[in-house]
Amino acid sequence: MLSFLSYFFSGLSLGSVYAIIALGYTMVYGIAKMLNFAHGDIIMVGGYVTFVACISMGLPAPAGILLAMAACTLLGVTIERIAYKPLRGANSLAVLITAIGVSYFLQNFALLMFGADPKSFTSVVPIPPLKLFDNQLIISGETISTIVCCIIIMTGLTTFISKTKQGQAMLAVSEDKGAATLMGINVNRTIALTFAIGSALAAIAGVLLCSAYPTLTPTTGAMPGIKAFVAAVLGGIGSIPGALIGGLLLGILENLSKAYISSKLSDAIVFSVLIIVLLVRPTGILGRKIMEKV
Amino acid sequence: MRKFVSAVLAAAMAVSLAACGGSSPAPASTAAAAADKAEAADSAAPAGEGAAFMIGGMGPINGPAAVYGKATKQGQEIAAAEINAAGGINGYPVEVNYQDDEHDAEKAVNAYNTLKDWGMQILLGATTSAPTIAVGAEAVNDRIFVLTPSGTALEITEPSNVFRVCFSDPAQGTKSAEYIGTHGIAKKIAVIYDSSDVYSSGIHDNFVAEAPNQGLEIVADEQYTGDSNTDFSTQLQKFKEAGAELIFLPIYYSDASKILTQASQLGVEASWFGCDGMDGILNVENFDTSLAEGLMLLTPFAVNADDELTKNFVKSYTDTYGVAPIQFAADSYDGMFQLKAALEMGNATPDMSAEEICAILEENMPKIVIEHGLTGENMTFTPEGEPNKAPKAVVIENGEYKSIE
Numbered sequence: 001m002l003s004f005l006s007y008f009f010s011g012l013s014l015g016s017v018y019a020i021i022a023l024g025y026t027m028v029y030g031i032a033k034m035l036n037f038a039h040g041d042i043i044m045v046g047g048y049v050t051f052v053a054c055i056s057m058g059l060p061a062p063a064g065i066l067l068a069m070a071a072c073t074l075l076g077v078t079i080e081r082i083a084y085k086p087l088r089g090a091n092s093l094a095v096l097i098t099a100i101g102v103s104y105f106l107q108n109f110a111l112l113m114f115g116a117d118p119k120s121f122t123s124v125v126p127i128p129p130l131k132l133f134d135n136q137l138i139i140s141g142e143t144i145s146t147i148v149c150c151i152i153i154m155t156g157l158t159t160f161i162s163k164t165k166q167g168q169a170m171l172a173v174s175e176d177k178g179a180a181t182l183m184g185i186n187v188n189r190t191i192a193l194t195f196a197i198g199s200a201l202a203a204i205a206g207v208l209l210c211s212a213y214p215t216l217t218p219t220t221g222a223m224p225g226i227k228a229f230v231a232a233v234l235g236g237i238g239s240i241p242g243a244l245i246g247g248l249l250l251g252i253l254e255n256l257s258k259a260y261i262s263s264k265l266s267d268a269i270v271f272s273v274l275i276i277v278l279l280v281r282p283t284g285i286l287g288r289k290i291m292e293k294v
Numbered sequence: 295m296r297k298f299v300s301a302v303l304a305a306a307m308a309v310s311l312a313a314c315g316g317s318s319p320a321p322a323s324t325a326a327a328a329a330d331k332a333e334a335a336d337s338a339a340p341a342g343e344g345a346a347f348m349i350g351g352m353g354p355i356n357g358p359a360a361v362y363g364k365a366t367k368q369g370q371e372i373a374a375a376e377i378n379a380a381g382g383i384n385g386y387p388v389e390v391n392y393q394d395d396e397h398d399a400e401k402a403v404n405a406y407n408t409l410k411d412w413g414m415q416i417l418l419g420a421t422t423s424a425p426t427i428a429v430g431a432e433a434v435n436d437r438i439f440v441l442t443p444s445g446t447a448l449e450i451t452e453p454s455n456v457f458r459v460c461f462s463d464p465a466q467g468t469k470s471a472e473y474i475g476t477h478g479i480a481k482k483i484a485v486i487y488d489s490s491d492v493y494s495s496g497i498h499d500n501f502v503a504e505a506p507n508q509g510l511e512i513v514a515d516e517q518y519t520g521d522s523n524t525d526f527s528t529q530l531q532k533f534k535e536a537g538a539e540l541i542f543l544p545i546y547y548s549d550a551s552k553i554l555t556q557a558s559q560l561g562v563e564a565s566w567f568g569c570d571g572m573d574g575i576l577n578v579e580n581f582d583t584s585l586a587e588g589l590m591l592l593t594p595f596a597v598n599a600d601d602e603l604t605k606n607f608v609k610s611y612t613d614t615y616g617v618a619p620i621q622f623a624a625d626s627y628d629g630m631f632q633l634k635a636a637l638e639m640g641n642a643t644p645d646m647s648a649e650e651i652c653a654i655l656e657e658n659m660p661k662i663v664i665e666h667g668l669t670g671e672n673m674t675f676t677p678e679g680e681p682n683k684a685p686k687a688v689v690i691e692n693g694e695y696k697s698i699e
Contacts, residue, residue: 003531003535006531007531010528014525115356116357116358116396117356117358117360118358118548119579120578120579120580120581122580129559138559138560138561213524213525213552214552214555214580215524215548215552223521223522255527258528259528259531259532263517263518263528263529264489264517266522267521267522
């Protein structure tokens with residue numbers, strides 16, 4: 001029983017990182033209706049900025065995190081303006097390909113700037129691990145802080161979208177861009193704001209990911225990014241609570257399958273979840289089917 | 295305006311495609327002219343090219359295995375300096391040129407081509423298995439002799455012109471099991487390996503096959519892949535439950551450092567055993583080396599050994615580079631001297647082509663005996679290219695390697 005709990009909690013730890021990353025995916029998809037595959041690599045950039053700030057420049061952790069958020073926000077808005085905006089009217093496949101291109105660009109740029117040597121990241125989380133049942137069950141401080149952050153971000157986002165004017169504007173843009181413009185909403189600015197928030201979230205995700213798994217290379221964000229995309233689809237892409245549930249569920253599933261089925265097949269199982277979800281219930285757990293009246 | 299921009303971009307693309315092609319005529323015409331001049335200089339003045347043995351080297355200088363590339367590079371350089379100071383090979387000096395392959399097969403082939411352009415006659419490389427296999431395939435076509443100081447995959451020595459200084463993976467896996475069995479270190483063994491890496495899988499398969507013969511019980515056998523090498527908590531938890539006394543790590547040092555860190559966080563108590571890929575673990579940035587206390591690894595080179603050769607090597611290496619050498623540097627050093635012995639036995643001279651030198655080396659390498667090398671005593675080669683020498687192990691005590699019998 002205790003071993004199951006232990007696997008469960010490490011799955012929760014993994015899942016909480018996926019959940020925060022999935023929040024960014026889902027938000028951008030829900031509002032701008034595009035899958036930003038470069039999200040995983042913005043996470044990596046956030047990790048590197050924090051690394052440089054805290055270790056090379058010696059700033060305290062909160063300052064490093066704020067710097068990472070600022071840098072990623074700037075990066076996200078720039079990418080949106082340069083790479084995605086010109087393709088707003090185009091085929092959605094073109095935007096997808098561009099996103100993958102941006103992802104490769106970020107990875108190789110980081111490779112050029114920082115080299116391929118893995119950088120060792122000191123955790124920014126000061127919470128000590130929780131030891132239960134006479135040291136049989138150990139929950140790390142990073143897990144607790146990631147889950148707490150996830151919940152705070154989720155409630156913050158939901159409140160923002162339902163209560164503030166900008167949030168309502170985002171909802172309007174997601175429903176109908178044309179009508180939103182007619183209503184006087186600046187669509188460009190709204191979409192830029194969406195990306196800005198998504199990228200700021202990516203920075204936080206990056207810091208927490210690197211605190212939990214302390215090596216940083218230019219490809220650190222790629223695999224978690226893809227798995228978080230699967231998590232977002234599982235939970236219902238476009239739905240914010242869905243991202244949280246999908247992320248946690250996927251992390252637990254990955255860890256339990258590593259433990260009880262086979263560590264070789266765990267990645268295969270995670271990605272087959274994507275296929276199964278798309279076949280059986282494409283809207284995901286919390287997604288809603290939207291009927292369009294013709 | 296748009297048409298003009300498109301035309302310019304199309305032209306730029308065409309030019310870059312032509313330049314990228316390996317043997318395309320347009321920009322290569324200037325390169326060919328330069329090569330012609332160099333060749334003319336070659337035959338005209340042997341004091342320039344053709345007056346020194348051109349030995350290339352290759353390994354990862356960047357990336358998670360960078361410790362190895364730097365080591366083989368520096369070991370080769372120390373050996374070259376000593377050989378030249380002592381009069382060279384058959385009276386001719388040795389020139390070395392080391393290229394970065396980033397532990398990647400494609401980049402290794404690029405590095406190999408760069409070395410060929412430089413005029414390489416013999417290759418002391420690559421450093422890791424996957425690049426050595428890739429480069430070996432090219433060297434078969436070009437008939438260039440390859441001596442890898444540290445590539446351990448079994449298929450590396452299949453071609454007749456590829457030899458290796460160190461043990462192969464199957465040998466390492468089998469010898470590790472033998473070592474643990476004969477020294478009675480533990481009975482319940484858990485293994486975790488990287489199933490996406492040929493080195494790790496090779497050692498793992500042979501270890502698991504040999505373990506029953508040594509009375510060892512494999513209580514858990516887990517894996518991970520190069521893509522997901524950050525979270526090992528599930529595998530370690532399984533080891534804890536299975537009651538593993540010793541955990542065998544046929545993997546590279548950077549992943550091993552993560553596993554050791556996570557194991558201490560999870561409260562996993564077991565002893566650790568690694569192979570040559572574990573070398574370098576004490577140099578990982580920000581790694582708490584106290585976690586590696588008591589870790590044993592199979593390595594033929596002990597930096598604290600008492601013999602003259604080791605002491606001199608360690609001294610000149612540390613004086614020149616500021617760090618102590620690891621076994622990869624010793625492998626590379628021994629490799630240079632093995633090449634020297636075989637070239638001298640076959641009366642080779644640098645004005646011979648790479649193919650002629652290759653034939654001389656293929657014939658003479660199995661005949662040489664190095665009585666005393668850094669990585670073994672009475673080292674010889676089989677005609678298939680495998681080394682013959684006894685395995686040794688070290689244990690990490692007080693943050694340093696210490697030989698164990």
